[in-house]
Amino acid sequence: MAKLGIVLFNLGGPDAPEAVRPFLFNLFNDPAIIAAPAVIRRVIAWLISSRRAPVAQRIYAHLGGRSPLLELTRLQAAALTEALQQGSDDELRVFVAMRYWHPLTEQVVAEVKAWAPDRLVLLPLYPQYSTTTTASSLVAWKRAAAAAGMAVPTVSVCCYPTEEGMIRGQADLLRRSLAEAEAKLGVGGVRVLFSAHGLPKKVVERGDPYQFQVEMTANAIWQATGRSDLDWLVSYQSRVGPMEWIGPATDAEIRRAGRDGKGLVVQPIAFVSEHSETLVELDIEYGHLAQEARVPLYLRVPALGVHPDFIRALADLVQRSLIAGCDPCSEHGGRICPAASTRCAHAETAS
Numbered sequence: 001m002a003k004l005g006i007v008l009f010n011l012g013g014p015d016a017p018e019a020v021r022p023f024l025f026n027l028f029n030d031p032a033i034i035a036a037p038a039v040i041r042r043v044i045a046w047l048i049s050s051r052r053a054p055v056a057q058r059i060y061a062h063l064g065g066r067s068p069l070l071e072l073t074r075l076q077a078a079a080l081t082e083a084l085q086q087g088s089d090d091e092l093r094v095f096v097a098m099r100y101w102h103p104l105t106e107q108v109v110a111e112v113k114a115w116a117p118d119r120l121v122l123l124p125l126y127p128q129y130s131t132t133t134t135a136s137s138l139v140a141w142k143r144a145a146a147a148a149g150m151a152v153p154t155v156s157v158c159c160y161p162t163e164e165g166m167i168r169g170q171a172d173l174l175r176r177s178l179a180e181a182e183a184k185l186g187v188g189g190v191r192v193l194f195s196a197h198g199l200p201k202k203v204v205e206r207g208d209p210y211q212f213q214v215e216m217t218a219n220a221i222w223q224a225t226g227r228s229d230l231d232w233l234v235s236y237q238s239r240v241g242p243m244e245w246i247g248p249a250t251d252a253e254i255r256r257a258g259r260d261g262k263g264l265v266v267q268p269i270a271f272v273s274e275h276s277e278t279l280v281e282l283d284i285e286y287g288h289l290a291q292e293a294r295v296p297l298y299l300r301v302p303a304l305g306v307h308p309d310f311i312r313a314l315a316d317l318v319q320r321s322l323i324a325g326c327d328p329c330s331e332h333g334g335r336i337c338p339a340a341s342t343r344c345a346h347a348e349t350a351s
Contacts, residue, residue, distance in 0.1 A: 004090045005117035005152070006318055007108065008077055009124040009137040012098025013060075013067020013275060019101060020056045024049035026100040032136035052240075062280050070098065072273040072305060073125065076314075079306045083315040093117070099137050109144040112152070121318050122156035125272050127166060128213035129159035131343050132199065155321045158344075161213040161336070162220040165313030169304050170217075170269065171224035177265045177301045178225070184263070185297055191231045191262040193253055194218035196270035197277060198236035201244045207342035211246050216336070217269050231262070234269075237286075238277055254286055258293030267301035272310065274303045 014023040028034055028045035036044060060066060077094040084092050093115060097108040112120065122141060126133040138156055145154075160166060174192070181190045196214045204211050218234045235253045239245040250266070257264050266286070268278050282300050290298035304310040337344065 002090045002119065003117040004092050005112055005115065005120045006080065006094045007112065007120065007122050008073060008094060008096050009122065010069060010073050010098055012101035013069040014101060015066050017057050017060065017065045020060060021049050021053040023101045024052055024056060030136055032132050059276050059280050062284060063276065067275055069273055069275045075306055079311045080314050083311050084318060097141065099140065105140045106144045109148050109150060113148055113150040117152055119322065120152045120154040121321050122154060123314065123318060124157065127159065127217060127272065128161045128210050128270055130199065130210035131208050132203065134159065157317050157321055159213060160317055161216045163313045163317065165309045165316060166304065167220045167224050169307040169309035170221045172309065173301050173307065174221060174267050175225060177299045181263050181265050181297055181299050187229065189263050189296065191257055191264055193250060193264055193266045194221065194232060194234045194269045195237050195250045195266050195282065196234065198239045198245045201246050204246055207340065209337040209341035209343065212337055212341060214270060221269065237281060251286065251289055254289050254295060255293045258295045261296060263297030264290060264295055265299045265301060268303055272304045274305065278303055
């Protein structure tokens with residue numbers, strides 16, 4: 001009987017009010033987030049985290065002072081373990097590694113090494129690949145594993161923006177909210193915003209495929225609903241700082257919906273778990289904005305969480321990666337991004 005390890009990667013979040021500032025420091029000290037020499041980057045990260053900590057603490061106060069992301073990711077890990085164990089003789093263990101707060105990469109590498117799996121699958125909980133998320137997590141893992149002297153046959157999942165089970169789960173959740181909204185406003189009275197975390201425009205211009213893949217996800221969900229008449233678009237949230245970000249911005253689209261007299265159904269399509277960007281930014285902050293903008297109805301579709309179709313999709317990704325025996329470039333095995341997206345998974349993680 002073989003021992004199979006799976007590592008789920010996610011962003012992480014502070015587990016107490018006093019953890020907010022060091023969490024932010026870790027985030028902004030990541031070279032994937034701020035591309036500056038290490039000494040300069042640490043100074044910038046210290047300044048940004050010091051300035052933003054009070055604001056972030058007020059955000060997390062809505063959530064009891066802490067992020068729910070670790071607990072929710074562990075629920076996904078448990079559900080994935082159960083799905084993978086069906087019909088398998090392997091000894092399985094699913095680990096959770098967070099990028100910017102505990103359990104950090106180095107700690108999880110040590111846990112994996114002590115468990116000594118025969119094979120390992122690295123599975124980021126970021127459906128759309130970005131240099132700022134997936135690449136950052138995989139590079140950190142590779143370096144920590146090398147430093148720990150861990151030599152385990154390993155495959156990593158790059159991206160899965162149109163993975164069938166995930167899209168089926170998203171479409172299921174969207175249809176439920178659409179039915180509620182259209183029962184109140186009629187079919188023509190509702191617009192869908194597929195909202196994703198934004199990126200600075202310069203990151204995409206340098207070849208990051210994230211925006212392209214986000215739009216792939218949105219189009220796939222729309223097609224899966226079977227609603228050719230659906231009024232929908234992709235928008236981006238969570239922008240910070242003075243630089244230009246990709247758009248359109250979710251808050252601007254909420255204001256436009258108010259002017260158009262359209263009700264809104266907002267679906268997060270880059271977040272697979274509830275956390276501050278969904279529970280606070282979308283639900284509370286943008287909910288208030290929708291009221292101020294006189295949007296007739298504002299509904300937010302839940303994140304995927306442990307939706308059975310999504311968990312089955314993750315299990316399928318693991319199994320296909322093991323069969324392939326190498327790092328697949330997408331859920332389809334081959335490259336899905338245009339040539340302009342030069343910051344691909346293998347180029348980023350090979351360094």
